[in-house]
Amino acid sequence: MRVKKGKEKKTNDEDPVRNFEKWKKKHDKTKKRTKPPKKKREWEIERENIEKLVGRYGQINPKEVIKFSDFPLSQKTLRALLESQYRQPTEIQKQTIGFALQGKDVLGAAKTGSGKTLAFLIPVLECLYRQQWTAVDGLGALIISPTRELAYQTFEVLRKVGKNHDFSAGLVIGGKDLKDESLKIHRTNIIICTPGRLLQHMDENSSFHASDLHMLVLDEADRILDMGFADTVNAIVENLPKTRQTLLFSATQTKSVKDLARLSLKNPEYVWVHEQAKFSTPATLEQSYVVCELHQKVNMLFSFLRSHLQKKIIVFFACCKEVQYLFRVFCRLRPGISVLALHGKQQQMKRVEVYNEFVRKKAAVLFATDIAARGLDFPAVNWVVQFDCPEDANTYIHRVGRTARYKEGGEALLVLLPSEEKGMIAQLQEKKVPINKIQVNPEKLVSVQQKLEAFLAQEKEQKERAQRCFVSYLRSIYLMKNKDVFDVFQLKLPEYATSLGLAVAPRVRFLGKAQKQRETAAQESNTAAESDSDEELKSFKAQLRGDSKPSTQNSQSEEEEDSDEEEEDDSEEEDEDDEEEERDKNTGGLLGTDEEEDDDLRDVDLLTVKQKDVFNVNENEQDEKVDEGKNKKESKFKEAKKIQKRNFRVNTKKIFTDEGEVVQQWPPQQRTIVQDEEEEEEDDEETSGINVEAAKERLRKEDQEFDKKEYTRKIKEKHREKRLKEKAARREASKRTKEKDSAEGEDEDEEVVAYLSGADDEEFDPSMLPDPDKVRESEEEDDEGSPECTGRKRTHSCSSSQDEDDEGHWRTGRKKARQTSSGAEPLDTGLSLVEDEELALHLLGSRS
Numbered sequence: 001m002r003v004k005k006g007k008e009k010k011t012n013d014e015d016p017v018r019n020f021e022k023w024k025k026k027h028d029k030t031k032k033r034t035k036p037p038k039k040k041r042e043w044e045i046e047r048e049n050i051e052k053l054v055g056r057y058g059q060i061n062p063k064e065v066i067k068f069s070d071f072p073l074s075q076k077t078l079r080a081l082l083e084s085q086y087r088q089p090t091e092i093q094k095q096t097i098g099f100a101l102q103g104k105d106v107l108g109a110a111k112t113g114s115g116k117t118l119a120f121l122i123p124v125l126e127c128l129y130r131q132q133w134t135a136v137d138g139l140g141a142l143i144i145s146p147t148r149e150l151a152y153q154t155f156e157v158l159r160k161v162g163k164n165h166d167f168s169a170g171l172v173i174g175g176k177d178l179k180d181e182s183l184k185i186h187r188t189n190i191i192i193c194t195p196g197r198l199l200q201h202m203d204e205n206s207s208f209h210a211s212d213l214h215m216l217v218l219d220e221a222d223r224i225l226d227m228g229f230a231d232t233v234n235a236i237v238e239n240l241p242k243t244r245q246t247l248l249f250s251a252t253q254t255k256s257v258k259d260l261a262r263l264s265l266k267n268p269e270y271v272w273v274h275e276q277a278k279f280s281t282p283a284t285l286e287q288s289y290v291v292c293e294l295h296q297k298v299n300m301l302f303s304f305l306r307s308h309l310q311k312k313i314i315v316f317f318a319c320c321k322e323v324q325y326l327f328r329v330f331c332r333l334r335p336g337i338s339v340l341a342l343h344g345k346q347q348q349m350k351r352v353e354v355y356n357e358f359v360r361k362k363a364a365v366l367f368a369t370d371i372a373a374r375g376l377d378f379p380a381v382n383w384v385v386q387f388d389c390p391e392d393a394n395t396y397i398h399r400v401g402r403t404a405r406y407k408e409g410g411e412a413l414l415v416l417l418p419s420e421e422k423g424m425i426a427q428l429q430e431k432k433v434p435i436n437k438i439q440v441n442p443e444k445l446v447s448v449q450q451k452l453e454a455f456l457a458q459e460k461e462q463k464e465r466a467q468r469c470f471v472s473y474l475r476s477i478y479l480m481k482n483k484d485v486f487d488v489f490q491l492k493l494p495e496y497a498t499s500l501g502l503a504v505a506p507r508v509r510f511l512g513k514a515q516k517q518r519e520t521a522a523q524e525s526n527t528a529a530e531s532d533s534d535e536e537l538k539s540f541k542a543q544l545r546g547d548s549k550p551s552t553q554n555s556q557s558e559e560e561e562d563s564d565e566e567e568e569d570d571s572e573e574e575d576e577d578d579e580e581e582e583r584d585k586n587t588g589g590l591l592g593t594d595e596e597e598d599d600d601l602r603d604v605d606l607l608t609v610k611q612k613d614v615f616n617v618n619e620n621e622q623d624e625k626v627d628e629g630k631n632k633k634e635s636k637f638k639e640a641k642k643i644q645k646r647n648f649r650v651n652t653k654k655i656f657t658d659e660g661e662v663v664q665q666w667p668p669q670q671r672t673i674v675q676d677e678e679e680e681e682e683d684d685e686e687t688s689g690i691n692v693e694a695a696k697e698r699l700r701k702e703d704q705e706f707d708k709k710e711y712t713r714k715i716k717e718k719h720r721e722k723r724l725k726e727k728a729a730r731r732e733a734s735k736r737t738k739e740k741d742s743a744e745g746e747d748e749d750e751e752v753v754a755y756l757s758g759a760d761d762e763e764f765d766p767s768m769l770p771d772p773d774k775v776r777e778s779e780e781e782d783d784e785g786s787p788e789c790t791g792r793k794r795t796h797s798c799s800s801s802q803d804e805d806d807e808g809h810w811r812t813g814r815k816k817a818r819q820t821s822s823g824a825e826p827l828d829t830g831l832s833l834v835e836d837e838e839l840a841l842h843l844l845g846s847r848s
């Protein structure tokens with residue numbers, strides 16, 4: 001049995017068919033096990049990755065984040081961050097990126113230079129990556145910046161960190177070709193823009209829409225939401241979908257509920273990184289201020305630059321014209337450091353050029369207005385000097401923030417006028433700005449005043465720049481909201497003018513009116529306060545008396561008030577006189593009167609919406625308008641007289657073309673014909689006022705010249721009319737010739753030739769034409785006659801008039817031949833007269 005069994009087993013093993021089946025089964029099994037899975041396509045892998053990343057969003061814990069790779073970010077973003085040397089996120093990045101990835105609205109605030117740009121750029125890239133956004137999807141994210149420079153800078157950072165993504169990005173700022181932008185904008189996925197330019201596209205470009213927008217970012221949000229941009233931003237937001245995510249960032253974040261309501265934020269996350277910090281400015285920033293008289297400021301700046309030649313410095317000024325003037329004179333003063341200027345009146349190309357140059361330079365000074373105050377990340381700036389006091393503490397914080405950025409050190413110097421010190425320092429303390437007072441060493445102060453005077457004497461243009469600088473600075477101070485800090489009436493204008501190199505302070509006409517209004521307002525408020533307290537006292541007395549008739553009380557009190565007011569008026573008049581004297585001492589009597597200021601105030605209105613009507617200038621506009629009519633005649637006369645008396649030159653407004661040409665805009669220039677003399681006289685006027693006799697003489701000459709020109713013009717006009725008449729007649733004649741052609745069918749060829757030769761205007765002499773009046777007369781006669789014969793008659797009259805033409809230029813040779821054949825010239829037969837007669841009779845007889 002045992003053997004049998006063994007035998008059976010052997011038989012099974014040796015069966016080749018069975019063996020093969022067994023082997024095949026085994027082979028198939030292993031093949032199945034080792035078969036590579038079906039290859040996934042790229043987008044499927046991407047989708048899976050995205051799902052994995054999104055799955056991790058809920059677990060983000062800012063406290064555990066050390067490296068960027070601790071965030072669930074795409075490989076494309078992470079690689080670019082590493083390549084740009086960004087390894088560890090800053091505090092604001094740690095705290096906001098998580099919320100932003102989760103799709104929440106975020107309000108982020110952190111000190112200047114703390115890395116807010118990446119805090120919103122990374123979520124923007126990830127948001128579009130999550131959606132697998134492509135060019136055909138159009139606009140997905142919008143980043144709004146308050147200035148072109150900041151938009152440009154953000155765009156550059158985006159290019160660095162977004163280089164591995166396939167999104168298209170565009171910079172939409174003013175100063176570029178709108179058409180060109182319009183063609184590309186609808187294919188752009190991420191737009192970085194300034195508010196005005198974006199709205200222009202929304203309004204004017206029909207192919208541009210933002211209906212699919214996923215993310216809106218406001219960089220320097222408090223600035224964008226303030227009154228300067230209010231209308232523009234509201235209009236932009238109206239065009240955006242409500243479903244979008246909104247991120248707001250600034251070093252001085254807005255907390256105004258009203259502001260935020262405009263953006264319809266949905267349960268925003270507030271992230272104030274340095275809310276508990278002791279100071280609101282970077283710890284590595286050293287800040288100090290000096291108090292300096294207005295007329296010493298230029299000297300102080302020059303001295304400062306002379307002692308910081310190897311540094312990179314930004315100097316902030318109050319207005320463009322100040323930058324324009326001081327930039328030029330400092331270039332000429334050669335302080336030993338290269339001087340650059342950046343302000344809003346420059347062309348866009350120039351602005352970018354200056355920006356890049358200052359980025360590149362190791363040592364240089366940049367004279368700038370507040371367009372450079374926010375967000376700009378110039379590397380390695382050592383000093384920020386605020387030559388003019390900033391508008392408020394927030395502006396101060398942003399200005400000084402151009403130095404001491406991202407762990408670097410820096411220094412800041414604020415220059416204050418004595419009148420500005422108290423108010424500004426109080427504001428800075430309130431905003432937790434640590435600042436120390438330092439003194440200017442008078443021995444180290446270098447005076448440049450004489451040099452400036454010399455420059456201005458050499459160049460008239462420079463002088464005008466200085467004048468514009470003077471007026472603009474005062475205007476900027478006048479327009480400042482905070483009157484506790486900025487008091488234009490405390491400034492010593494003649495000294496200030498001298499410090500700019502001007503011999504005489506230019507007239508600042510708007511100040512006179514402002515001063516008057518200030519006084520009136522003060523007077524009114526005093527009166528109101530007094531009447532209030534009087535009323536209170538009276539009602540109290542009445543109560544004591546048990547009087548229950550408030551109406552009589554009031555009328556009585558009004559009467560009493562009137563008498564009080566009269567007394568008050570007298571005393572105030574005296575005060576007014578004192579103040580007037582004091583003011584004149586300060587201003588050197590430079591303030592104009594009511595009538596003279598309107599132009600300046602018009603300028604003021606144009607300048608800014610934000611600070612319009614600071615002194616309630618328009619409050620009594622209605623009354624002024626009524627008075628205006630009454631005073632108009634008198635005021636102009638007065639004005640002219642005053643100018644004559646004081647030897648003042650009327651202010652002029654000149655602009656500069658791109659080619660540097662000066663164009664006078666105001667007063668409208670009536671160029672005199674007697675050029676040379678005028679120029680000579682101009683010089684005289686400068687020193688001795690208006691030379692009336694010379695002016696009269698000039699006018700007389702101009703009149704003569706004018707009459708001459710007018711006479712020539714009239715003669716020319718007459719000639720022209722004559723020529724036109726002749727031309728009309730010529731046309732008429734050729735028309736008639738045509739009609740004649742059609743009437744005399746057999747002569748068609750002849751007439752065509754005649755017409756063509758006569759149609760050549762250049763060779764044609766109109767004086768050879770028949771008198772058009774005569775032709776018209778004959779035509780009129782014809783018209784009056786039978787209509788059927790009109791054509792024929794006209795042809796006849798025309799041809800007869802042509803026949804009358806002695807010189808016969810119009811006639812062709814063939815026509816002449818025709819004319820000759822129709823004439824009665826004798827035919828020479830060679831016979832005698834009698835034979836001729838016989839021949840004639842014979843011929844006649846044979847015809848009949």
Ligand SMILES: Nc1ncnc2c1ncn2[C@@H]1O[C@H](COP(=O)(O)OP(=O)(O)OP(=O)(O)O)[C@@H](O)[C@H]1O
Nearest residue numbers: 086088089090112113114115116117251375377406
């Ligand atoms: N994670 C990081 N690692 C290294 N450097 C960084 C990082 N984040 C930002 N920076 C650098 O810090 C500097 C300041 O950054 P950024 O301009 O974003 O500051 P900010 O907070 O926007 O400043 P401001 O308030 O003035 O606009 C830049 O030079 C930037 O390159």
